[in-house]
Amino acid sequence: MKIVDCHVHVYPPEVISDWERIAEGEPYFGVLARSKVHKWATVEDVIAQMDADGIEQSFIFGFAFSDLSLCKLCNDYVISAVKSYPDRLKGLAVLPPLAKGALREIERCKEEGLVGVGELFPQGQDFDIADARETWRLAAACHETGMFLLIHTAEPVGHDYPGKGNVGPKEAAAFCLNHPEVRVIFAHFGGGLWVYELMPEMKLALSNAYYDTAAAPLLYEPEIFKAIEASGLTHKFLYGSDYPILSMARYKKLFNRFEGNESFFKSIFFDNFKKFCAL
Template sequence: MKAIDAWAQPANGCLREKMPEVACLFEKSGSGHLLDQAMSPFETVAHMDEAGVEKLMLAAWCRPEGWVTSNDQIANYTRAYPDRFIGVATVDLSKPVAAVRELERAVLELGCKALRIVPWLWKLAPNHRLYYPLYVKCIELDIPFCTQVGHTGPLMPSETGRPVPYLDEVALDFPELRIVAGHIGHPWTDEMIGLAWKHDNVFIDTSAYLPRYYPAQLLQFLQSYGSQKVLFGSNFPQLSLSRCMKQVQELGLSPEVEAQFLYENARRIFKLP
């Protein structure tokens, strides 16, 4: 098995301080000890090797109060291990002109392969006007837009994660934009599956859920007409890479579906070498 993990972030030891909302999520997942633990690129690669994860898509984080992990910090990982880490940029959504410029810099100078914005951090659904210049720039740069759907594990309001109407409107306004919606969409999983079927460029990643707990309707979609629409994600370091990969094996997917889910879909959607 080889895998591209579509949703991860560095374990930098400052999550409890800079992202206090996620503390309860980590505790419930049995990974609370990682909130304060810094893991070097070398140590992260060792975890990947143990699990059988070939590439980790590491994302920067910015929130209204300031940067949690900068695009330049992500670039330190991708420069250290260019064959193992793939940078995913973010921006300060509250500064639209500077945000577009930062996205362009992150892609053209730092080599990032996507943009990710988590709506609950900003309390702004993805159809808000502040996102729209970024969607245009994503299309120009030929990169996907990654976002979160479903309820928030962190203790924040969940409304911004509803696939319908918010993400549906974005896909209608920007049919060329490749959208990767992370965290399955629970409890609106059926809505998210409907969007992925409806829109050619809308996809789902399974991050933040252990494979053992994937919803039945998502597994049915993955193993039938949605085999090219679903990507593996872990939300590392919230979930153990080894645990996720072991449980993927237990799903009993056909070799073709498993390869698409774990690797081929991400390679195609993010246009990786």
Template sequence: MIVDFHTHIFPSSFRNNREEIFSYEPAFSLLYGPPGAKMVGATGLIRSMDEDGVNRSVIFGFPWEDEGRFKRHNDYIIESVQLHPERLTGLCCFSVKTPDAAREAERCLNSGLAGVGELAVYDSGLTTEVISSFKDVMSVCAELDAPLLLHVNEPIGHNYAGKAPITLSQIYQFIKLYPSNRIILAHWGGGIFFYGLLKKEVKDVLKNVWFDTAASPYLYRPDIYRIASEIIGLDKILFGSDYPLLRPKRYFEEMNAAGLTNEAKEMITESNAERVLNLKSQI
């Protein structure tokens, strides 16, 4: 069993008319404006899953600013899960800055989605104001015992579309403000797991935090699997491909290059996700 924790799908109405949306949604234009930016639907994702040996994918959309767009997209996620319950698990997505964010989270979670994400703020860092804007959504997640997947990135290094001006201190403050929530930090958490080596505080602060591997082949050497597992533990790592940005096989190759045991790979690609999302009851 292989679970891909990080995939994006879009309904055909968005895939076929992306250019019409660019002027209204700057973040969408930033990520999907380049000619090579891929967009797929549920059928295309499942076809790829079959080719790459992935049994189940966690699916979500985009953090739209417009209420109509994020509701239509979340409805598509709900419908896709209902059509393929044995293959797909869904998260709901929206701009956390919208006044209806918490209501939308509650609506989607009560409609069968398993969590919230990938929430992202691309035009700023996780400022105090932005972190506070998550409050009502985090309350809904805590009440319904739903995890939240947050887009973060490393604060230094090369630039790329979607790399936000986020600092490790901001990520840390976000986690500290919502200690009772289960949080998954995308893209290896921007490297914040390294500070799990500190003797005081950090390990406890990260107790309800997991890290997905999305875009890892573009960002890190394969050694990150071994190093991260030594610092934070294998049980905290979730395989996520960021499909269709990258195919899962790229990650499997890097796990092998890192010298991971079969037991370690099983934890990263299966059992950790089953525990975070209670997938055992769905399989």
């Protein structure tokens, strides 16, 4: 079975070696880098893990810093990686949406072959995805370039953890209502946003929304996949590992407990990506 992973973090060697100094000026990055579950990964680490896990293709991205120059460093690294492994990797651009020059960076990364923007951190980068005044330029740039968005979201209840943030279903839904023209993947199950697609008006409002499974073993019991299947929303979910924090081994344990049918896994592992990228 073909497998695509839409949520993979990579770090330039310069960031890994100098992370403590960088963290002094990037508080959100510091919180995540000091987390007990945090791990570093270079492009070579990603390719090696893909080979070990049987992953055909990964969507990779750097860290979405508040400093545009640091984001450009990450983007250059991703651009180089995609050119080195064109059949294995697709790249996303990171940037602070409200920074001067951010829109030009989207255009540059599109010209260099990247396909999306993200994973963006609304709280860590201090922008409100529910406020159209703060998002319309980002949305317009993505729409004009044909790039999709990947945005960090989290569940508004449950245990806290480093980097969880305060952006969840309400804010994500507002973004979709404001920008129906933008394809957007909400990380980490959209913080539960998908459940509201069972409301007829929200199903329409969230027509442009998709969800990834990143961090599932740390957040949910396997029954969540039964609920997704029962809701008829399997077609809107994409497998995302959140590597290097997690790899396929942890997901296999969760999926084995779910005991889903082959069509479910075929959808989230590959078929949905094919449809999403063709939109």
